[in-house]
Amino acid sequence: MFESVLVANRGEIARRVIRTVRALGVKAIAVYSEADADLPYVGEADEAILIGPAQPTKSYLDVDAVMEAAKRTNAQAVHPGYGFLAENPGFAQRVLDDGLVWIGPPPSAMAAMGDKISARNLMEEAGVPVAAGTREPVPDADAAVTAGIGYPVMVKAAGGGGGIGMSVAYDEAELRKAYDTARTRAERFFGNPDILLERFVERARHVEVQILGLADGTVLALGERDCSVQRRHQKVVEETPSPGVGPELRARMLAAAVRAGEAVGYRGAGTVECLVDPGAQEFVFLEMNTRLQVEHPITELVTGIDLVEQQLLIAAGEPVTFTSAESRGHAIEFRVYAEDPKRFLPSPGDITVWDEPSGDVIRVDSGYQAGNKVTPFYDPLLAKLCVYGADRAQALTAARGAVDAFRIEGPKTNLPFFTELLDNPEFTSGEYDTALVDRMRAR
Template sequence: MSYFEKVLIANRGEIARRIIRTCKRLEIKTVAIYSEADADAPFVVEADEAICVGPAQAKKSYLNVDKVIEAAKQTCATAIHPGYGFLSENPAFAHRCEEEGITFIGPSARIIELMGSKIESRRQMKKAGVPIVPGWDGQLESVEQALEIAEQLEYPLMLKASAGGGGIGMQLVHDGDELKKVYASTMQRANSFFGDGTLFLEKFISNPHHIEVQVACDEHGNAIHLFERECSVQRRNQKVVEESPSPFLDEGTRQHLLETALHGVKQMGYTNVGTMEFIFDENKEFYFLEMNTRLQVEHPVTEEITGIDLVELQIRIAAKEKLYVNQEDIEKKGYSIECRLYAEDPKTFFPSPGTIQTLYLPDHKGRFDFAVIEGSTVSPFYDPMIGKIITHGVDRDEAVQKMEQLLESIVIEGLTTNLSLLQLIVKNPEFTGGIYTTRFLDHLLATPI
């Protein structure tokens, strides 16, 4: 069955290829947009049609709303899938699609705007009875005001960008001197990345777990969860390894978390696929962090344990279908782990663009959602993620063992990657024992790679 005749993919790389795969299976034609730097990228070739929307700089191509809409009209695409990043959580873009009569495969512009502000999303969750990290929800107007409020909250604190995401615009401060030192630069960074310098303060939780819940809601009042993902292996507050289910949770805490997440999205009237992110302290008390109103990079681990194609689910909901599965129909089968392979130095995390001269992926042993093929160039203009490596096992031990074997079998030459770091992670006793927190990678990097 075809839900839309043609879908334009307002993205690039790995996620564009991933969306194309589902669309082909559903017999939906696809349009790829690409920048001049991506002219030879695999996703451009794999789409049914492809249109260049500008030069390499993202703001002149992938972030150029007029060019993206023009490409959709020119190719008669009736829907746009934004993937993740770029315009995926841009309420103005979602609203523009609506004005142009093009279906935006995601939630409404109103919901994106509501959840795009960390300050406003905290207020909404608090109103819905979802626990939030203690902090101050007002907009900070000056460093003097920030210092005054920080004294009331007590250090250590997190200074955060309200419009932030992906770990950008976050700064840990231990005292007033640190706060004064980083206030202006954090605001400037937030302005640079998000066009919004609004900051707020939140209590710092030491040795936390970062756990998120995958949800899906249709336009007929139905809502489901697809269990949780453990995302505590992070570098600079950005995820590196994810797994599902979380080895940290007992069944009682898991059910409480899942029910809380569902209650939150129902209260706000959410539609389409989304992710509720939470932080856990050492006592397994959890607090709402933010909501991502789009497909997550780490969605494959959820697909592996549920057997549900989340891109298809997005498309069906956008086509105004009722959810085709009930909560009781969704089974959690086994364990799945995902590692993100980046073209970057494994110690400093500095990007390492270049051309992939050799690439061997033993695809009979796992799932590879990759942006590249042998001979592809990893551009300096975009995120350096090359792809994702995913394993599934009947239990966690098997999934970890498969990942270890898979990472040892991969051959990639021509540029520097974090493959050696991933190999180190999955062999580490803290990780194999499932007892790690968001501090794990900091400790691990004290070990020579």
């Protein structure tokens, strides 16, 4: 194992990674921007380095600033968390070129999966089901119309993520508009103008499989997570196991995810995202995230495996510490965002009260505490509230108590939305799809 790890991230995920790094007796090095100096993760690291001003491009996205911090602190390895530089193969290569260990998959696997068009084609060749769609970048709106994918169709940025630049079109006029919007955003947010089209599946569930590529080349699947509770194509609540996936479909999805990982020589933790048609019990590949996933704690709760620990062991070339990937019980994660609970608009501000629920079946991964300022520079995730139950009904009961007990004052939060969700018959029955939140908000 290495002697020190630099965590190239901020907020809750930096704090969560630092926790495991330190538990393994490894020195944890944090980096932070001027806006984040007072956040808990900075104080909890063994060493912390200021890498620049609040703007992400001048701090957390600045490869030179991060590598300079690694050099100054003599860090032996870099853990990227998720977001920022986590899926940037150029950054991974730079870490390796500077003689450090990259706690993530090989840059070649990141590049193969980073472009949604190449990933889709690669998966099709590996025998993983994919949605009907374009095999080449779509150059303009006319080409989008003549591609003949049919309607409804999803327009996506090939280099995109986080739901940005994605929209659904139901006719030609909408498709032209969606194409132009997606293109602008693809250029602005991802520096890659390529656009792809995919046939859109209505009433679908978004289900993903956690994979782990071991140091010896074996790829394991550690169960699935249902991420169908979304607003603006971004996840809000996740649960495992998925209430919409039967045993036979689960077996096929896990096997396909292993094939996906094997096809790119995957190492470390990754996630294969799929769309599921629960009625037909069929699925198609959506994309692969080549890093630790935001919602990884629910997999940890049902398997008892610390995924960050396994990432570190795999990167160090050591065997993993678990013998069974079997899961027990049910876990749900609620992403507590600084946003108003009705329209989900951002709500930065000063946190005056922060009172987390606690208990045997509750896990809170938080990035903030009372006295911190939530700034407009980063995503709105304040904390991940996770609950465990022997079955789904018990997990829902635990969730109601935990949501009620979580008190945050200052920024508006979406906690009241969770109270509403836990009372929603579609959600509580388990028979929901990705349009659930839109239906809840339709007037």
